[in-house]
Amino acid sequence: MIEELRKKIDELDDKIAELYLERQRTVREIGEEKARTHAAVLDPAREKKIIARVTKQADDEQKIYLKRVFETILETSRAYQRRLVAPVTxxxxxxxxxxxxxxxxxxxxxxxxxxxxxxxxxxxxxxxxxxxxxxxxxxxxxxxxxxxxxxxxxxxxxxxxxxxxxxxxxxxxxxxxxxxxxxxxxxxxVCHHLLAKKGVALSDIREVYSHEQAIGQCSAYLQKLPSSVKITACPNTAVAAEMVANSDRNDVACISSRNCAELYGLGILESNIQDNDSNxxxxxxxxxxxxxxxxxxxxxxxxxxxxxxxxxxxxxxxxxxxxxxxxxxxxxxxxxxxxxxxxxxxxxxxxxxxxxxxxxxxxxxxxxxxxxxxxxxxxxx
The missing domain is CATH 3.30.70.260 (ACT domain)
Incomplete structure (x- = not known):
């Protein structure tokens, strides 16, 4: 039974393809005329009339599907005509x-x-x-x-x-x-590291600076820190490293790059603390x-x-x-x-x-x- 129905579908598809190609040949003729008269490819009023006319043939169950089919047909027609009538702005x-x-x-x-x-x-x-x-x-x-x-x-x-x-x-x-x-x-x-002044231990840290994006990218690691550790957003991961290097405090750290550790003379407390290695x-x-x-x-x-x-x-x-x-x-x-x-x-x-x-x-x-x-x-x- 299903094979017979599929055979019927194939026959209908062949007819649809034949009619579509015939339609495209007519679309080309219209496109050539539009190119000659410098008319616009898109005609919204005309397309609305087409959709309204063809969907009248369908019952409520099929109306939306038929509308989608013809919207696609009209879009491909416009794409074809654009090759003939290239818009100029x-x-x-x-x-x-x-x-x-x-x-x-x-x-x-x-x-x-x-x-x-x-x-x-x-x-x-x-x-x-x-x-x-x-x-x-x-x-x-x-x-x-x-x-x-x-x-x-x-x-x-x-x-x-x-x-x-x-x-x-x-x-x-x-x-x-x-x-x-x-x-x-x-x-x-991007690989994030927890940086602090050299000689400072992880257990000494009471506040961590970094950019909000880096904080988000290391959220799983930060959740493992004691709840007393304050997380403070700042404009940039390098700014965070600079803040730690210039601070009088020995209980602050930052999330930043290995490059910043070298630039600002900081030690690496923890390496690659980002949640995802493919960051x-x-x-x-x-x-x-x-x-x-x-x-x-x-x-x-x-x-x-x-x-x-x-x-x-x-x-x-x-x-x-x-x-x-x-x-x-x-x-x-x-x-x-x-x-x-x-x-x-x-x-x-x-x-x-x-x-x-x-x-x-x-x-x-x-x-x-x-x-x-x-x-x-x-x-x-």
Missing amino acids: PLSDNLRRVLMEGKKYFPVSSTVACQGVEGSYSSIAADKLFEIADITFFRNFEGVFQAVEKGLCDYGVLPIENSAVGSVNAVYDLMKKHRFYIVRSIKLK YTRFICISKTLEVFAPANRISIMMTLPHESGSLNRVLNKFSTLGLNLTKLESRPLPGTDFEFMFYFDFEGQIENSDTLSLIAELDQGTEQFTFLGSYYEVAQ
Whole structure:
């Protein structure tokens, strides 16, 4: 019985495929006409009419499924037409101009802004990205953005996410405020150690300093310490090491790197105290100007979406239709709004690909707020 039904399904599938291909041939003709008349690919009113018409044929049980099928058909039709009618925006023109300048290679040396003090993980990332990094340190993440924006430094290096505790929300929130482009990223393995002045024993410790992310990454270890030990957050793991080194107290320790132990003359009380041995932090390198360095294979964008059902799913379908692998999706609330969000997307792709560039232009045209954050290469350590 089931084999007979499957045979019938196969026959129906063949008919659907035949009709779909016939539809695509007509879609191409419409696309060619749109290209000739400079008409937009997307016609929301027309698509709503199509959905309304075809779903009238279905009962209540099947209506939602038929709607989803035709939403996918319409999305693939638009993707096909975009090859014929490439959307043009100031952003896409700017990207094409940058690409026409030819391949550029990441600089060997430059001035770089980092948050914290010498020995911070951001500075370690900067030294990995540049063979010669002339680093200027700033008190907070906003100082790094401002240094790049004002031209005080050519580049800035900032932590963006950690494999154990997730996104660095403070950086994501600042990304909404500042103009910049991501030109490279690096995934750095992070090993945390408990540091104190030389000669101090673990039993002497009454307070531990570190950055909130490092505290979160070492939560299991910290829970094993006596409840009387105070855990104090500070701006940076290197700042924490500096605080311990400069303190008059002998009962304080910090969670920091082996590099900081050497820099600030501290001893290591406990090594590798992070909860997960595969503890990685991802850093981005930002620039004031739009630059695409070979071999760029990752793209980041941010946008707002209509506060309505299915708006995020429609955007995700665009990536799926083009076979683009989404590697990161983050949402952050927009202050002063009624539960509206800014969405951040990272995906694998080459900006020189015409389909990808057309998608960027379409999103730029079709969303209230859209920002292209960069096309770049990610270095793995």
